[in-house]
Every structure is written in structure tokens, then in C-alpha cells.
Amino acid sequence: MDFGFTPEEEAFRAEVLEFLDNYRDVNGYFHRGVNTPDGVRRVYRALGDRGWLSLSWPVEFGGAGRSPAYEFILWDEMAYARVARPPMGPGLVAKALMSHGTDEQRSRFLTELRRGRINFCLGYSEPDAGSDLATVRTRARRDRDEYVVDGAKCWTSNAHWSDYIWLLCRTGTQDSRSRGLSVLIVPLDSPGVSVSPIPTLDGGRLNEVRFDGVRVPVGNRVGDENEGWQVVSSALAVERHVQFPPKRLRRDLHDVVTGLEAAGALGDPVVRRRLAELAVRVAEVEALALALLGEVISGEPSAVPAAYHKLAGTVLAQDIARAGLEFGSAEALVKGTDAEFMWRQSILETIGGGTSEVMRGLIARQEFGLRA
Numbered sequence: 497m498d499f500g501f502t503p504e505e506e507a508f509r510a511e512v513l514e515f516l517d518n519y520r521d522v523n524g525y526f527h528r529g530v531n532t533p534d535g536v537r538r539v540y541r542a543l544g545d546r547g548w549l550s551l552s553w554p555v556e557f558g559g560a561g562r563s564p565a566y567e568f569i570l571w572d573e574m575a576y577a578r579v580a581r582p583p584m585g586p587g588l589v590a591k592a593l594m595s596h597g598t599d600e601q602r603s604r605f606l607t608e609l610r611r612g613r614i615n616f617c618l619g620y621s622e623p624d625a626g627s628d629l630a631t632v633r634t635r636a637r638r639d640r641d642e643y644v645v646d647g648a649k650c651w652t653s654n655a656h657w658s659d660y661i662w663l664l665c666r667t668g669t670q671d672s673r674s675r676g677l678s679v680l681i682v683p684l685d686s687p688g689v690s691v692s693p694i695p696t697l698d699g700g701r702l703n704e705v706r707f708d709g710v711r712v713p714v715g716n717r718v719g720d721e722n723e724g725w726q727v728v729s730s731a732l733a734v735e736r737h738v739q740f741p742p743k744r745l746r747r748d749l750h751d752v753v754t755g756l757e758a759a760g761a762l763g764d765p766v767v768r769r770r771l772a773e774l775a776v777r778v779a780e781v782e783a784l785a786l787a788l789l790g791e792v793i794s795g796e797p798s799a800v801p802a803a804y805h806k807l808a809g810t811v812l813a814q815d816i817a818r819a820g821l822e823f824g825s826a827e828a829l830v831k832g833t834d835a836e837f838m839w840r841q842s843i844l845e846t847i848g849g850g851t852s853e854v855m856r857g858l859i860a861r862q863e864f865g866l867r868a
């Protein structure tokens with residue numbers, strides 16, 4: 497296996513770094529209680545103007561038709577700079593529309609997604625459906641050429657500034673589990689939609705999105721009725737290589753080392769030993785990320801390598817932040833410092849996008865054939 501990038505890919509990285517110089521004031525990773533979307537939206541629009549939101553889209557859909565390695569490089573450098581995370585719209589939503597959408601849906605959404613002009617949030621989780629999405633209760637009842645949607649989603653990232661929600665809802669009977677789900681695109685300004693904040697541990701915001709008799713045209717359903725599970729499963733599979741960019745960890749460790757240096761703690765052999773261990777683990781996660789990228793490029797099934805990578809990377813994010821608190825100066829423990837914010841933010845990472853326990857279960861079943 498060749499872990500190197502091509503000269504063209506490295507040249508692209510240089511372009512990305514140059515681009516990032518204009519956006520170093522934007523922080524889409526650590527909200528520090530602010531969580532204003534304007535900077536991130538500005539970045540997405542600028543990426544859209546350069547064609548960088550559609551790097552690996554097929555040319556027939558207006559993309560650049562490049563290798564997923566370009567997307568990896570882009571979002572890895574964005575993570576090191578902490579500028580922005582990959583948006584759902586041009587990633588997961590667009591790729592699902594290419595596979596499962598109608599021509600009308602593609603022509604309505606793909607150009608605006610590619611240009612970074614519209615934003616989507618992901619409406620999967622509910623109060624009683626998170627790890628097990630087959631229990632989703634938000635209901636879409638058919639009424640001639642519309643669905644009438646009632647229910648509530650929770651933990652929805654970015655719903656307070658998105659234009660549409662990519663909604664997983666029940667169109668079959670409640671006990672139909674994954675066989676009775678459908679995906680609808682719902683404009684967030686539809687009558688009957690309300691969005692309210694759920695404050696997060698890192699001072700940011702997730703959302704509750706409520707649907708009260710919301711009317712959605714049947715033409716906004718992606719895939720067949722009751723075939724939503726296939727749509728969301730295949731959509732999850734295509735974006736794995738950019739969801740947890742490993743350079744975020746390298747940056748976290750760099751910041752912790754800098755903080756410990758300022759606190760005069762770097763001479764302590766116990767500190768040095770812990771930092772060396774963390775540095776080795778960062779390199780391990782980078783290797784896992786590249787192995788995952790290799791699987792995505794070759795079109796191999798990537799659920800298991802993605803689970804290894806997500807698990808190792810997000811647990812490590814917590815351990816790096818923890819070292820900053822444990823070995824830092826007394827100031828590191830004060831509420832609102834960089835070190836303390838990094839730790840609070842790292843807690844969220846092992847939950848969003850699938851919990852560590854669920855990742856371990858997936859590896860146990862699919863890699864080792866174990867059953868509970």
C-alpha cells in the first residue's frame with residue numbers, strides 16, 4: 497500500500513494552505529460559546545466559487561471528477577486550521593441525490609449545493625432514536641401529492657442556520673423498523689417547522705426541530721417510499737474519508753504542547769512520556785485515516801476501517817485534551833481557557849456520528865464475527 501500523495505495532490509495542498517490564509521479568523525471547530533455561522537457560510541461560498549465543494553463529484557453532475565484524496569486533503573487542512581467542518585449538503589446529500597434522486601431534484605439542488613449557496617442539516621436522531629435509527633417515530637402521512645409531517649428531531653447540528661433538513665421519517669407502520677422509513681427534503685422555513693436551541697457542553701448549540709402538520713410535496717421524497725434506509729445507508733458510506741480529519745488531532749497536540757511549554761511543564765519526564773505516547777497515537781490515527789482513504793478510493797466496503805478510525809481518533813481527542821488539563825498550569829482548569837474548552841469539545845466527538853460503543857459493536861460483529 498502506498499501512503500503517499502501524488503505531486504498533483506501535494507500541489508493542491510499548497511493551494512489549500514494559501515486559501516486558508518484568508519480565513520484564519522473563522523473557527524468552525526471550537527465555538528467557545530459563540531457559534532455564529534457567518535464565517536463558516538462565507539468559507540463554504542468561497543469553496544463553492546473555486547469548485548472545491550464538488551472535487552470528487554462526477555463531471556456529468558458539474559464536479560471536477562477528482563480522486564477522493566483531494567477532498568481528504570482539503571478537509572484535513574481545514575481541520576488543522578480549525579476553520580470549518582465538511583458541510584452535509586455537497587457531501588452526503590449531493591451524493592445521495594446522484595444515486596437516488598430524480599432528475600428534477602438534481603437540477604433543483606446540485607448546482608446550488610456545488611456553489612455553496614444552500615445548506616442542509618441532518619434530521620436523523622430523535623429523543624428515542626439515536627444509535628438505533630430503525631425506531632424513528634417522526635411520521636409522514638401521505639395526503640394526495642403531499643406528505644404531512646409530525647414529530648420531533650433532536651441534536652440537529654446547524655438547523656438554526658440551514659435552509660433544508662434531510663429528514664428520515666416513518667411512512668410505514670411503527671413496527672416496520674428500517675423497512676418503513678423514507679427520506680424527505682424539508683425547507684426549514686415551511687409553516688409548522690420550529691427550531692429551538694439545545695446548549696452543548698462546549699458552549700455551542702445543537703437543536704430540536706419540531707414538525708407540526710408540515711406539508712411537504714411528494715416530489716421532495718428521495719428514493720422510493722419506505723426505501724429510506726437504503727438512501728441513508730449508502731449516503732453514510734460515501735463520506736467517511738472526510739468526517740473525522742486526523743490533522744485536527746495533530747493541531748490539538750501541538751496546542752497542548754505549546755500550553756505545557758508556557759506552563760514550564762515540559763521538563764518533567766512524566767509529562768514527556770505521556771506526550772510521546774500521544775504523538776505516537778496521532779501517527780496511528782493518521783495511518784488509519786489513510787488506510788480508510790485507500791478503501792474509499794478503491795471502492796472497497798469501508799464500514800469497518802471507518803469505525804476503527806472514528807473510535808481511535810475521537811478517544812484520542814479526549815486523551816490529548818485531558819493531558820492539557822492534567823499537566824497544565826492551574827490556569828488550564830479555569831472555565832473558559834483554551835485547554836478547558838478543548839476538553840469540553842472533545843467529549844462531544846465520541847457521541848456524534850455514532851458512539852464509541854456502537855463503533856466497537858460494529859467492529860466486533862463485522863471484523864470478528866462476534867454476536868452479543
Ligand SMILES: Cc1cc2nc3c(=O)[nH]c(=O)nc-3n(C[C@H](O)[C@H](O)[C@H](O)COP(=O)(O)OP(=O)(O)OC[C@H]3O[C@@H](n4cnc5c(N)ncnc54)[C@H](O)[C@@H]3O)c2cc1C
Binds near residue numbers: 624654857
Ligand atoms: C455534537 C453532536 C452533533 C450531532 N449532530 C447530529 C445531527 O446533525 N443530526 C442527527 O440526526 N443527530 C446528531 N447527533 C446525535 C447523534 O447521532 C446521537 O447522539 C448518537 O447517534 C447517539 O444516540 P443517542 O444520543 O440517542 O444515544 P443512545 O443511542 O440512546 O445511546 C445511549 C448510550 O447507550 C449506548 N448504546 C446504544 N446502543 C448500543 C449498542 N447497540 N451497543 C452498545 N452500546 C449502545 C451508547 O453508546 C450510549 O452510551 C449529534 C450528536 C452530537 C453529540
